[in-house]
Amino acid sequence: MLVQLWMAQDFIEHRQNMIMEDTGDEYVDELCQRSLLQCLGSNGRNGQSVYTMRNVIHDMAVLVAGEECHAVTLGRSHRVPEHILHASLLCNESSSGPLTGDTKKAVLEPFFNAKGLRSLVLVGDSINWFKQVPRRLYDLCHLYTMDLSNTHLHELPNSIDKLVCLRYLALNNTKIKFLPGSICELHYLQTLGLRNCYALQELPKKMRKLENLRHLDLSFDKEVACLISSMPSRIGRLTSIQTLSRFVVGKKKGCGIGELKDLIHLIGDLCISNLHNVCSQEEVIKANLQEKQCLDSLELQWGNQNLPINEDADKEVLKHLQPHCNVKQLKIKGYRATEFPDWITSPSSSNIVIMKLSNCKKCQSLPPLGQLPLLKELLIEGMDGVVYVDNEFCGYGANKGFPSLEKICFKSMKSLRAWTGVREGELSSLCQLIIKDCFCLVELPSRLPALVELEIESSYHPNEPKTLLSLLHRFTSLNSLIIAAFPTNDLHFQLQDHPTIECIEIRDCEELISLPDNWLPAHLTSLAIKRCPKLTCLPEHMPALQVLKIEECEHIIPPPRNGLPHSLNVIIINRCPLFQAHVDAYLNAGISIYINGQPVHANLEAEQWRTANDGRISSGFLQWQPPPSG
Numbered sequence: 060m061l062v063q064l065w066m067a068q069d070f071i072e073h074r075q076n077m078i079m080e081d082t083g084d085e086y087v088d089e090l091c092q093r094s095l096l097q098c099l100g101s102n103g104r105n106g107q108s109v110y111t112m113r114n115v116i117h118d119m120a121v122l123v124a125g126e127e128c129h130a131v132t133l134g135r136s137h138r139v140p141e142h143i144l145h146a147s148l149l150c151n152e153s154s155s156g157p158l159t160g161d162t163k164k165a166v167l168e169p170f171f172n173a174k175g176l177r178s179l180v181l182v183g184d185s186i187n188w189f190k191q192v193p194r195r196l197y198d199l200c201h202l203y204t205m206d207l208s209n210t211h212l213h214e215l216p217n218s219i220d221k222l223v224c225l226r227y228l229a230l231n232n233t234k235i236k237f238l239p240g241s242i243c244e245l246h247y248l249q250t251l252g253l254r255n256c257y258a259l260q261e262l263p264k265k266m267r268k269l270e271n272l273r274h275l276d277l278s279f280d281k282e283v284a285c286l287i288s289s290m291p292s293r294i295g296r297l298t299s300i301q302t303l304s305r306f307v308v309g310k311k312k313g314c315g316i317g318e319l320k321d322l323i324h325l326i327g328d329l330c331i332s333n334l335h336n337v338c339s340q341e342e343v344i345k346a347n348l349q350e351k352q353c354l355d356s357l358e359l360q361w362g363n364q365n366l367p368i369n370e371d372a373d374k375e376v377l378k379h380l381q382p383h384c385n386v387k388q389l390k391i392k393g394y395r396a397t398e399f400p401d402w403i404t405s406p407s408s409s410n411i412v413i414m415k416l417s418n419c420k421k422c423q424s425l426p427p428l429g430q431l432p433l434l435k436e437l438l439i440e441g442m443d444g445v446v447y448v449d450n451e452f453c454g455y456g457a458n459k460g461f462p463s464l465e466k467i468c469f470k471s472m473k474s475l476r477a478w479t480g481v482r483e484g485e486l487s488s489l490c491q492l493i494i495k496d497c498f499c500l501v502e503l504p505s506r507l508p509a510l511v512e513l514e515i516e517s518s519y520h521p522n523e524p525k526t527l528l529s530l531l532h533r534f535t536s537l538n539s540l541i542i543a544a545f546p547t548n549d550l551h552f553q554l555q556d557h558p559t560i561e562c563i564e565i566r567d568c569e570e571l572i573s574l575p576d577n578w579l580p581a582h583l584t585s586l587a588i589k590r591c592p593k594l595t596c597l598p599e600h601m602p603a604l605q606v607l608k609i610e611e612c613e614h615i616i617p618p619p620r621n622g623l624p625h626s627l628n629v630i631i632i633n634r635c636p637l638f639q640a641h642v643d644a645y646l647n648a649g650i651s652i653y654i655n656g657q658p659v660h661a662n663l664e665a666e667q668w669r670t671a672n673d674g675r676i677s678s679g680f681l682q683w684q685p686p687p688s689g
Contacts, residue, residue, distance in 0.1 A: 060107065060229075060252075061083075061087065061110065062079075062080055062083030062084060062086075062087065063080075063083075063227060063249070063250045063273075063274055064178075064204060064227060065083055065086070066079050066080075066083065066226070066227075066249055066250075066273075067178070067203045067204045067226035067227035067249060067250065068177060068178065068203055068204065071083050071086070078301075078324075080273075080301065080326075087110070091110075094113075094116075095112070095116055096110045096111070096112055097110065097111050097112070097113070098110055099111055124145075126140045126142065126143060127143060127144045127145060128143065128144070128145045128146075129143045129145070129146050129147075130146075130147045130148075130149060131146070131147070131148050131149065131169070132149045133148060133149060133150045133166065133183075138169065139169040139170055139172065139173055140173070141172050141173055141174070142173070142175060143173050143175075143176060144175060144176065144177045144178070145176075145177060145178045146170055146173065146176060146178065146179050146180070147179075147180040147181075147182055148166070148167070148170075148179075148180070148181050148182065149182050149183065150181055150182060150183030150186045150189075166188075167193055167195075167196065168195075170199075171193075171195045171196070171198065171199070173199070174198075174199070174201070175201050176199050176201060176202060177201055177202060177203045177204065178202065178203060178204035178205075178227075179196075179199070179202060179204070179205050179206070180204065180205075180206040181206060181207055181208070181209070181210065183209055184209055185209055186209050186210040186211070187211050188211075189207070189210035189211060189212060190210070190211045190212060190213065191212070191213075192207070192212065192215060192216060194216075194218070197216075197218045197219070197221040197222060198221075199222070200221060200222060200223060200224065201224055202222050202224060202225055203224055203225065203226045203227065204225075204226065204227040205222070205225060205227070205228055205229070206227070206228075206229040206252075207229065207230055207233065208229045208230060208231040208232055208233065208252065209231070209232045209233070210233055211233070211234055212230065212233040212234060212235055213233075213234045213235060213236065214235060214236065214237065214239075215230075215235070215238060215239055215242065216239065217239045217240075217241045218241070219239055219241055219242050219245070220241035220242070220244040220245060222245065223244075223245070223246075223247075224247060225245050225247065225248055226247050226248060226249045226250070226271075227248075227249060227250045228242075228245075228248060228250065228251055228252070229250070229252035230251075230252060230253055230256060231252045231253065231254040231255055231256070231276070232254065232255045232256070233256055234256075234258050235253075235256055235258065235259060236258045236259060236260050237259075237260060237261055238259075238261075238262065238263050239263070240263045240264065240265060242263055243263050243265040243266055243268045243269060244268070245269065246268070246269070246270065246271065247271055248269050248271060248272055249271055249272060249273045249274065250272075250273065250274040250276075251269075251272065251274070251275050251276070252274075252276045253275070253276055253277050254276045254277070254278050254279075254280075254304075255278075255279060255280055255281075256277075257279065257281070257283055257286075258286070259277075259286060259287060260286045260287060261287060261288075262287060262290065262291050263291060264291050264292065265291070266291045266294055266297070267291065267292065267293040267294055267296045267297065269297060270296070270297065270299070271299060272297050272299065272300055273299050273300055273301050273302070274300070274301060274302035275297075275300060275302060275303050275304070276302055276304050277303075277304050277305035278304035278305060278328060278330070285305065285307065285332060287305075287307045288307065288309065288333070289307055289308070289309025289310070289311065289314045289333070289336075290306055290307050290308075290309055290314055290318065291314070292311065292312070292313035292314055293313045293318065294314075294318050295317070295318035295319065295320060295321050295322060296321075297322070298321050298322065298323075298324075299324070300322055300324065300325070301324045301325060301326045301327075301353075302325075302326065302327055303322065303325055303329060304327070304328050304329065304330060305329075305330045305332065306318075306319060306329065306330070306331045306332070307332050307333050308331065308332065308333040308334055308336045308337060309333070309336060310336050310338070315336075315337070315338060315342045316331065316334075316337055316342050316343055316345075316346045317341075317342040317343075317345035317346055319331075319345075319346040319347070319348070319351075320345045320346060320347055322351075323350065323351065324353070325351050325353060325354055326353040326354065326355075327353075327354070327355055327356070328354075328355065328356040328357075328358075328388075329351075329354055329356070329357055329358070330357075330358035330359075330360065330390075331357075331358070331359055331360065331380070332358075332360040332362065333360070333361075333362045334359060334360060334361045334362070334373075334376055334380075334393075335361050335362050335373075335395075336362075337372075337376050340375050340376075340379065343375070343376050343379040343380060344379050346379075346380070348380055348381065348382045348383070349381055349382065349383055350383065351382070351383055352383045352385050353385070354382060354383060354385065354386055355385070355386065355387050355388065356386065356387065356388035356389075356390075357382045357386050357388070357389055357390070358389075358390040358391075358392065359377065359380055359390070359391050359392070359394070360392045360393055361373065361392065361393035361394055361395055362393065368395045368421070370395060370396045370397065370421065371396075373394060373395045373396045374396040374398075374400070377391070377394060377396070377399070377400055378400040378402075381400075381402040381407065384407045384408070384409070384410055385410060386408075386410065386411065387410055387411060387412045387413065388411070388412065388413040388414075389403075389408070389411050389413075389414050389415075390414070390415040390416075390417065391415070391416050391417070391419065392415075392417040392418055392419075393417070393418050393419070394416075394419040394421075394422070395419070395420070395421055396421060396422070397421050397422055397423055397444070398422060398423075398424070398426075399422070399426045403426050403428075404426050404427050404428060404430045404431060404454065408431060409431060409432055409433065409458075410433055411431050411433065411434055412433050412434060412435050412436065413434075413435065413436045413437075414428065414431070414434060414436075414437050414438070415437075415438040415440070416438070416439050416440070416442065417438065417440040417441055418440065418441035418442075419441070419442050420441065420442065420443045420444060421444055422442050422444050422445065423444040423445060423446075424445065424451070425439065425442075425445060425448055425451075425452050427451055427452065427453070427454035427455065427459075428452065428454070428461070429452060429453035429454035429458075429459050429460050429461040429464075429485065430454035430455070430456060430458050430459055431458070431461075432458045432462055432463060433463050434461060434463055434464055435463050435464060435465045435466065436464075436465065436466045436467075437464060437466070437467045437468070438467075438468045438470065439467075439468070439469050439470070439472065440468070440469075440470040440471055440472075441470070441471045441472070442472060443472075443473055443474055444474065445472060445474060445475055446474050446475065446476055447475075447476060447477050447478075447479070448475065448477070448478040448479070448480075449479055449480040450479075450480030450481070450482060451480075452478075452480070453480070453481060453482065453485045453486070459485070460482070460484060460485030460486065460487070461485060461486050461488070461489065462487070462488065463488055464486060464488055464489050465488055465489060465490050465491065466489075466490070466491040466492075466493075467489060467491075467492055467493070468492075468493040468494075468495070469493070469494050469495070469497055469500070470493070470494075470495040470496060470497075471495065471496045471497075472496075472497045472500070473496070473497075473498065473499065474499060475497050475499060475500050476499050476500060476501060476502070477500070477501065477502035478500070478502065478503055478504060479502055479504060480504075481504035481505070481506050481507070482506075483506060485506070486504070486506070486507055486509075487508060487509060488509055489507055489509055489510060490509050490510060490511040490512060491510075491511065491512040491513075491514075492507065492510055492512070492513050492514070493514045493516075494514065494515050494516070494518045494527070495514075495516045495517060495518060496516070496517045496518060497518040498517070498518060498519070498520065498521065499520060500518055500520070500527065501520050501523070501526045501527070502530075503527065503530050503533070504533075505533050507533070507534055508535075508536060509536060510534045510536055510537055511536055511537065511538045511539065512537075512538065512539045512540075512541075513531070513534065513537055513539070513540050513541070514540075514541035514543070515527055515528065515541070515542055515543065516541070516543035516544050516567075517543065517544040519545060519546055525552045528542070528550075528552045528554075529552055529553070531553075531554065531557060531560075532553070532556075532557065535558065535559060536559060537557065537559055537560055538559055538560060538561050538562060539560070539561070539562040539563075539564075540560055540562070540563050540564070541563075541564045541565075541566070542563070542564070542565050542566075542568070543564075543565075543566045543567050543568070544566075544567045544568065544569075545565075545568045545570075545571065546570060547570055547571075548570045548571060548572045548573075548593070549571070549572070549573065549575070550565075550568075550571065550574060550575070550578065554578055554579060554580060555577055555578055555579060555580055555581070556580075557580050560580050560582075560583065561580070561582060561583060561584045561585065562583070562584065562585040562586075563579065563583060563585070563586055563587070564586075564587040564588075564589070565587070565588050565589070565591065566587070566588070566589035566590055566591070567589070567590045567591075568590075568591045568594075569590075569591070569592060569593065570593065571591045571593060571594050572593050572594065572595065573594065573595065573596060574594070574596075574597065574598040575598060576598050576599045576600055577598075577599075577600050578598055579598055579600075579601055581600070581601075581602055581603065582603045583601055583603060583604055584603055584604060584605045584606065584626075585604075585605065585606040585607075585608075586601065586604060586606070586607055586608070587607075587608040587609075587610070588608070588609050588610070588612055588615070589608075589609075589610040589611060589612070590610065590611045590612070591612050591615075592611075592612065592613055592614065593614065594612050594614065594615050595614050595615060595616060596615065596616055596618070597615070597617070597618055599618070599622060601624050602624050602625075602626065603624070603626055604624045604626055604627050605626055605627060605628050605629065606627075606628070606629045606631070607627060607629070607630050607631070608630075608631040608632075608633075609630075609631070609632050609633070609635050609638055610631075610632075610633040610634065610635070611633065611634045611635065612635050612638070613634075613635065613636060613637065614637060615635055615637060615638055616637050616638065616641070617637075617638050617641050617642070617644075617645075619644070620644045620645060620648060623645070623648065623650075627648075627650055628649075628650060628651060629650065629651045629652075629653075630642075630645065630650055630651070630652045630653070631653045632652070632653065632654045632655070633654075633655055633656070634655065639654055642654065642659065646659070
């Protein structure tokens, strides 16, 4: 985003044989090398890098910019110089208090006198008061950049075309349903941000006129259906486009998947949806995904599962959607044939790190994904036809056995009965296994030597709900265990003798009444219990416990003070009224206590621990360690 903002203001030098985005990335790298910017890592939601600037550098930049740049905080009186070029409005309504109707109308008024304004950015997470664009905003005809993200904007007026110089328009996280056709008259527009516009139903029909468009972001952070039914006609004419995060295949002429043919500069993520609308094999071949070498992530989605299934057609479509070997993340959703094409596990897919196969309900077996040498994370979901996972899953040949796989999740596999056939040396890096909504599953591999975390949720056989839990003794490296949505009122299975489990989380067990004494491992250091409404008491005999977290357990009563283990350092309580009512008994026990996120009492060492682990304690999988002495 930073580079795109610079591009909009002509801050990036045009270099021969080099695209502006790459030049901009070099600028960012140089600023980081000179410590003018600091990279904080990537945003977990969208993978974009996050940068910050030290206060002293920021103050110097403000001084150098003089009155060309102006930042205004919502709710504070301010004067905006008429000759400013770049303005931002900091919209933290929680700190400024609620806005009245008159105040809302007047918020942007001071900016309207800055006739030479080139950029206007609203900054805030949820700008609820901004629901309509003031008419006078369109008098700022020299605007190059306008960011109205995170507002409650439902529509843009047709007069948007008055902003003839506009190059960057961000409407991310808004309520917008339609864009006016006049937006297609913004011939200089380079970036159109529509990320997380979940209500968006249609794109303007003449978007092909935006010949300078380079970035069209239609991505979603949430797994929800896209309401757009088709791309506009002839979008393939936008040959400068680099970011096209979503392509919705339409049925009409000029809206098909073949429009991707000439979009050879695509980078980053691409989701192709409504693949059931593909009209011919020739159209798929024309899309030529194998030549799009700058794509990092590819998602392929088939839509309406109620339509008549042409298995051969789906098979041919997927066969010709093989991506370039540089793709690192592959998702296939709603595929309706019984088997996958060979390219899924061929050497051309050897760079794939993350793979998700979802709702491919006709598939009866899993491809030999163990042959992918760099695969680290795998999700298998909603594949109703799969009954057994055997040794073929791990593959054959030199790269068999998932040499790099660290995390695997089986979810909503309603027919899956057994996962077996793991041979010695296979799955040697697997440290996290998640099983959700697999009601028939009764058998797991006996060899998972590196498994550290196991989560079992709603995966209990109706005739013998404890079957999976009875297999825990096989996993001799297991450190953390999550048990969720267990259907009965007790958890009487052997756990106390497990040699390595130190962290346990029990959640969403609506029938659970009690936890038996002497049931937990003696070396347990962390226990989290969440949303167990019938549970009334905690088990005794937890001599090594350091962290206890109780959340939304309305009937649970705390043990007496002398019943607490001496090792306990932290108690975290969220929305547990009975527990909270008795918490005074622990105030002088040297324990840090937090109720609904607020500290009630903290000893110094435990407070230092909490500060160091802030944001991670919600998992319940942390060990408290006192800071080193001296």
